[in-house]
Amino acid sequence: MQKPVVLITGAAGQIGSVLAEKLREKWGKEQVIASDIKYSPLAKKGPFEILDALDQNRLEEIVQKNKVTRIYHLVAILSASGEKNPVRTWDINMRSWMNILEVGRKYNLERIFFPSSIAVFGPLNEKINTPQDSVLNPTTVYGLSKVAGENWANYYAEKHGLDIRSLRYPGLISHQTPAGGGTTDYAVDIFHKAVKGEHFSCFLKKNTRLPMLYMDDALRATIELMDTPVEELTRGVAYNLGGLDFTPSEIAAAIQNILPTFSISYEPDERQAIADSWPSSIDDSMAFQDWNWKPNYDLNSMCIEMIDELKKKYFSNLSTALPKI
Ligand code: AKB
Numbered sequence: 001m002q003k004p005v006v007l008i009t010g011a012a013g014q015i016g017s018v019l020a021e022k023l024r025e026k027w028g029k030e031q032v033i034a035s036d037i038k039y040s041p042l043a044k045k046g047p048f049e050i051l052d053a054l055d056q057n058r059l060e061e062i063v064q065k066n067k068v069t070r071i072y073h074l075v076a077i078l079s080a081s082g083e084k085n086p087v088r089t090w091d092i093n094m095r096s097w098m099n100i101l102e103v104g105r106k107y108n109l110e111r112i113f114f115p116s117s118i119a120v121f122g123p124l125n126e127k128i129n130t131p132q133d134s135v136l137n138p139t140t141v142y143g144l145s146k147v148a149g150e151n152w153a154n155y156y157a158e159k160h161g162l163d164i165r166s167l168r169y170p171g172l173i174s175h176q177t178p179a180g181g182g183t184t185d186y187a188v189d190i191f192h193k194a195v196k197g198e199h200f201s202c203f204l205k206k207n208t209r210l211p212m213l214y215m216d217d218a219l220r221a222t223i224e225l226m227d228t229p230v231e232e233l234t235r236g237v238a239y240n241l242g243g244l245d246f247t248p249s250e251i252a253a254a255i256q257n258i259l260p261t262f263s264i265s266y267e268p269d270e271r272q273a274i275a276d277s278w279p280s281s282i283d284d285s286m287a288f289q290d291w292n293w294k295p296n297y298d299l300n301s302m303c304i305e306m307i308d309e310l311k312k313k314y315f316s317n318l319s320t321a322l323p324k325i
Helices: 016-027 056-066 086-106 141-160 186-195 215-227 248-258 271-277 285-291 299-316
Strands: 006-009 032-036 048-050 070-073 111-117 164-169 171-173 200-202 210-214 238-240 244-246 264-266
Touching: 006 016, 006 056, 016 032, 016 070, 016 215, 032 056, 056 086, 070 086, 086 111, 086 141, 111 141, 111 215, 141 164, 164 215, 171 186, 171 215, 186 200, 186 248, 186 299, 200 248, 210 215, 210 299, 215 285, 238 285, 244 248, 244 299, 248 264, 248 299
Parallel strands: 006 032, 006 070, 032 048, 070 111, 111 164, 164 238, 171 210, 200 264
Antiparallel strands: 210 244
8 A cells, every 4th residue: 555645734733743743653754744824843853834724725735745645634723712703713614624625626635534523412412322323413613613524524525535534532631732722621731730739720510521532542543543444434424432431520539549639629611511512421332333443541541641741741851841721
């Protein structure tokens, strides 16, 4: 098989910054072009392009120049930030995706990845083990854009024969890059506060259960999905993806097992309504059926690794700038 030439849009974000490294390990660094609207340290480790994904001409220029064959489109304004400016969120999330689909059609790209989300679900869905094929009734602009994005992906797959693959990610927890603007961000921020020895004020109620996944597992799922032969994918475009589910008080207790002096309080804000509209857990049996998807991390092993990694980040090299959260 010929190696793909990969373009990642929005590569400086929480998923892109680690996916770029994984794909560079897999395919070789020259094969993976990271891009973002702003400069990222990824530029020091391989090809990097400044790209505003709303700029169709610039996107085409990069695709042509590098003979790109695959795109991972990671540009999006997430659920909580998206509500602050709904029209702008719709514009960025949708117009950038349409640009990718058009470039896919025009240059006959071999494969495209679209990150969908549990935000496609809403209050009418079953809360526990939310099934794959539910009526989608999102309450956020971000969720609306993910439902529309999945539908457009199906349209381009059907009409133009594009091979587009997608996962409905739950909240993702990682130590490399801070999360930015989501409702599940508390589950990342909590670790930074805990490791720095600070009190954490949680913006969700203590018993709000949400589906979550450690980044390492999420990346493996993404790579496995993209590697699965197309004939084995029975679903069409978007697969439910689950792994963990926990409440703020459960993750706090798991952190306290490792850092006993850690303290938390609960001051729910407008993000509570978004969380309340989402599933508590996800039925991802189709991913298991189609490529044997299984998460490796449980709540405790994730907490151990997050705390270890953040301790290294904060304390082993004090001259390195600390990430802002
Ligand atoms: C968010 O909270 O908006 C995202 C998501 C679940 O897609 N992390």
